[in-house]
Amino acid sequence: MTQLAAGDDAVPATSDAPKVVQTDLGAKDGLTKCQRCGSTEIALNVATGMLRCAFCRHEQSSENAHEAFDLRGDIGDLAGLVVGSGSSDISESTEVVLTFKCSACGAEVVVDTAHSTQARCHWCRNTLSVNAQMPNGAVPDMILPFSVTKEEAMRHIDEFVKKRTFFAHPAFKREFNASNVMGVYLPYMVVDVNAHALLTGQGEHETARRTTGEGKDERTVYDADxxxxxxxxxxxxxxxxxxxxxxxxxxRTGHNTNNIINSIMPFDVENAVRYDSNFLSDFTSERRDSNVEQLGPAVLEQAKDIARHRAIDTLAHYDRGVRWDNEDIEIKGQRWLAAYLPVWLYSHYEQKGGGRSLLHYVAVNGRTGETMGSVPLHKGRVALGAVVAQVIGTAASIGLMVTMS
Amino acid sequence: MMLEFLLDPASLVPPVFTEYYSDEDDDGSILPLLLLLSGPAFAVFVYLRYRNTDKRHRHEVETHATLHDVRAVDTKVRSLSNLSNSRMKGANHTEVRANRRSIF
Known part of the structure; x- marks a missing residue:
């Protein structure tokens, strides 16, 4: 890999080797202290989006990630594969659980990077952070801090669930408590793509429509070019x-409800900042475990979908539709950055018959407040509702048929 | 088993109905047939409203993208007449293929 420091101009792609933009320059593991009082009790102030010291209330802003890494350049200039160093391939041999020596008291402190990149020293109560990147996917290139408070998230979840209580499973209704919502930073890849597309096929434009036949044989037919x-x-x-x-x-919605978390996208990732473990205070995180190579095919498929849909704007003449027979998308350049994005998650574990189970989520986008959820059903009540609807529908159908005849 | 049947939409719509429904006859005679499916339709509606298995990030329209240097070629091949469908057969310009979830 070609190593580039953040801010360096992109080196022209002369080989298949990706260009790596180093995004953790100057990052240090261990104690990260308040610039004013030296405390390690630093956490996100959701109201301002800045990190705030719990002791002296000093707030410090974080640098916008795209500006810090000089990645505001025109996507049209992208060539080859550019990746942030936090997006580099995960090495199986890299430990997930790390041990640090607390620089305040010398005690050994364990950090489980699968769920957080911070831990509190059990002797001196200082907070230790992991900020330097390692090839285990725990430290991304950038993070988008929460801007929706827990209270706002609870309100969104309450409103969502209130509209879905009548047919909800009794256990869900009994156990529902929006205050159990958890703030989680989930791992994503954010990709800019510079591509060239060539779509070929056939399209039809309606030139006339008329009604033919009479009575029951009456139908509409169309002429088209x-x-x-x-x-x-x-x-x-x-x-x-x-x-x-x-x-x-x-x-797969038969096995999980991850589509709920997927549906609350998009995020305003252009406002993501340089990664700092202090943003994870009071929140949890999930570690990235997929590499660029594994995600590449899915990104290409999404890029094709986007190209196909953007092309619709150029097809106004074809009011009957277009059938693309060939779709060639050539990726000329792509830029990948690993990011932690903020999600408020309420979960409910449903135990089903036959030893099966399903974890239901109600998710709130930690930036926009967009809310979606999966509420388990009381099947007996749904069946009863369906029977009532069927009886009413059948009676109305018979009544209509009698009237029409 | 009865409940599974009610919540499984694949078994809800008889083929004869879908053929009838695809016909663009909207003189009102289809309404009584539609009403005969009130029960299954109600179950599907409740299932989707509560479980939201049809929801996903609509990447194809929610991702910012711009087109540049667009080149368009449109060549008339021939005229067609007396077509029975209002839409072009095989039209796929609005398809989404990177969809990773299934509704049921």
Missing amino acids: LFDVEREFDIHIDDLTIESSSERLDQ
């Missing part, structure tokens, strides 16, 4: 966001 259609363009995709945890990528 058939065209060979070709569209060729460059497409610049900005901040395509995809889950980088293999567990969250699995969105």
